[in-house]
Amino acid sequence: METKSNNWEPRIVAFFCNWCTYTAADLAGVSRMKYAPNIRVIRLMCSGRLDPQYVMMAFAKGADGVLIGGCHPGDCHYVEGNYKTLRRVTLLERMLHDLGLEKERFRLEWISASEGDKVKKVVNEMVEQVRALGPLDMPGRFADWDKEMEELEAHVNHSQKEIPAHVH
Amino acid sequence: MSTKPKIGFYWCASCGGCEESVVDLAEDVLMVVGAVDIVFWPCAMDFKKADVEAMPDKSIVATLLNGAIRSSEQEEMAHLLRRKSQVLIAYGSCAHTGGVPGLANQFTREQIMKYVYEDAPTMVNDKKTRPQTHFKEDGRETELPQLRNVVRALDQVVDVDYYIPGCPPTPKLLKDAVLALLSGKLPPKGSVLAPNIAVCQQCKRNDSKPQDISLTEFKRPHQIIADPEKCLLAQGLPCLGPATRGGCDAVCIQGNMPCTGCFGPVDNVHDHGAKILSYLASTAAGKEQKDITKTLAGIPDPVGTFYRYGLAKCVLRGKVS
Numbered sequence: 001m002e003t004k005s006n007n008w009e010p011r012i013v014a015f016f017c018n019w020c021t022y023t024a025a026d027l028a029g030v031s032r033m034k035y036a037p038n039i040r041v042i043r044l045m046c047s048g049r050l051d052p053q054y055v056m057m058a059f060a061k062g063a064d065g066v067l068i069g070g071c072h073p074g075d076c077h078y079v080e081g082n083y084k085t086l087r088r089v090t091l092l093e094r095m096l097h098d099l100g101l102e103k104e105r106f107r108l109e110w111i112s113a114s115e116g117d118k119v120k121k122v123v124n125e126m127v128e129q130v131r132a133l134g135p136l137d138m139p140g141r142f143a144d145w146d147k148e149m150e151e152l153e154a155h156v157n158h159s160q161k162e163i164p165a166h167v168h
Numbered sequence: 169m170s171t172k173p174k175i176g177f178y179w180c181a182s183c184g185g186c187e188e189s190v191v192d193l194a195e196d197v198l199m200v201v202g203a204v205d206i207v208f209w210p211c212a213m214d215f216k217k218a219d220v221e222a223m224p225d226k227s228i229v230a231t232l233l234n235g236a237i238r239s240s241e242q243e244e245m246a247h248l249l250r251r252k253s254q255v256l257i258a259y260g261s262c263a264h265t266g267g268v269p270g271l272a273n274q275f276t277r278e279q280i281m282k283y284v285y286e287d288a289p290t291m292v293n294d295k296k297t298r299p300q301t302h303f304k305e306d307g308r309e310t311e312l313p314q315l316r317n318v319v320r321a322l323d324q325v326v327d328v329d330y331y332i333p334g335c336p337p338t339p340k341l342l343k344d345a346v347l348a349l350l351s352g353k354l355p356p357k358g359s360v361l362a363p364n365i366a367v368c369q370q371c372k373r374n375d376s377k378p379q380d381i382s383l384t385e386f387k388r389p390h391q392i393i394a395d396p397e398k399c400l401l402a403q404g405l406p407c408l409g410p411a412t413r414g415g416c417d418a419v420c421i422q423g424n425m426p427c428t429g430c431f432g433p434v435d436n437v438h439d440h441g442a443k444i445l446s447y448l449a450s451t452a453a454g455k456e457q458k459d460i461t462k463t464l465a466g467i468p469d470p471v472g473t474f475y476r477y478g479l480a481k482c483v484l485r486g487k488v489s
Contacts, residue, residue, distance in 0.1 A: 052442040053483075060483035073455060084450045090460050091449040092442075095470035098274075100488035142485065145317045149325065152240055156247040160221070
């Protein structure tokens with residue numbers, strides 16, 4: 001897919017858990033660390049709350065990448081939540097790959113509340129990788145696929161106008 | 169002229185099983201045929217497209233259209249029947265969610281054409297001839313429909329009033345829908361005419377389903393002789409019942425086969441496959457990446473398993489190429 005404008009910037013949707021990664025992102029902020037402004041963070045109470053639908057919808061609505069951040073294994077505030085994340089992400093990663101998405105577009109990282117610098121590193125890294133891949137632009141692709149339908153609908157409606165309503 | 173409500177049936181990209189399911193009404197088919205006037209049903213009765221074109225708009229009370237929309241011809245018929253029908257019903261998995269034909273969305277049109285007309289082992293086509301949409305010889309001109317870029321569910325082409333799910337729908341669902349149509353007691357537009365509950369809720373084995381399922385191995389139906397009383401998931405078979413709409417009375421599970429998801433999602437689920445993935449993946453035992461990966465390797469084809477009937481309605485609509 002071609003870049004529609006030269007101003008394209010990667011858009012990455014990040015799902016961070018409240019107790020670890022979101023707090024780490026907060027720490028990165030108050031520590032005045034600078035990192036790429038391309039992520040839109042959505043706070044979840046636990047990375048285990050991440051419904052795979054959210055990831056699919058993010059891509060379908062125009063995200064170029066999706067980043068998930070949770071507590072390190074063994075550190076989950078809800079004890080087992082991040083293990084569920086790991087199981088879902090493992091299969092989702094494979095499925096997204098089968099659906100043709102490059103693996104760099106989808107990433108899971110364990111980032112604890114004290115690892116503000118890791119947030120910076122991971123985000124910067126991912127933004128650069130996605131930038132190198134270029135836009136995913138699913139909405140644009142859908143519009144391209146559906147262009148083929150416009151002409152036919154007009155044709156049916158046009159040919160039907162000639163039939164008077166009083167027949168039968 | 170008959171004053172009975174006019175009904176139409178049409179068939180697009182599908183296997184014919186949906187047409188069969190109408191006949192599966194058995195003696196109830198007499199009730200249906202007696203109560204309505206079938207004005208279009210190319211599979212069973214001699215009507216032509218021109219007959220439909222000549223009908224006034226909205227003169228058909230309801231059209232039940234089965235099959236996905238793959239070609240320009242099917243798309244044209246969908247538009248035409250939409251125009252002529254007061255109520256348009258997507259009948260069966262293919263019209264509802266793209267069905268098995270929707271799995272073709274893992275390939276581009278060019279990949280499909282190249283395989284079918286050049287690379288298939290049974291194909292001899294040295295000149296690499298491909299079907300053309302227009303062909304002229306000796307002053308005669310013929311037209312063929314065009315294969316579209318992607319397979320679409322009916323509601324991705326025209327406005328749809330109701331959905332009857334299933335591959336194929338059960339006779340009970342069809343009968344209930346016809347009775348609802350005749351009595352005028354239809355639910356809000358856009359409804360799926362099947363209960364908004366999961367298959368598990370109708371499954372006789374639900375009591376044997378453990379609160380927590382933790383599997384170290386996924387099995388395929390031919391690898392085990394499943395206990396006919398016990399929850400199939402608990403036996404390691406990937407049954408899609410927990411994330412699939414019921415209304416089928418869990419007939420497949422009654423036949424000792426796992427649910428493959430033909431009724432699609434329940435209301436408020438945007439992506440059926442993602443929802444199944446969410447559930448099935450979380451049943452994998454272990455906390456280490458290598459254990460989890462090994463268990464989940466038991467689902468070798470997640471797209472084909474989770475979107476067997478619904479790739480066209482997956483929010484990504486198919487493979488990104």
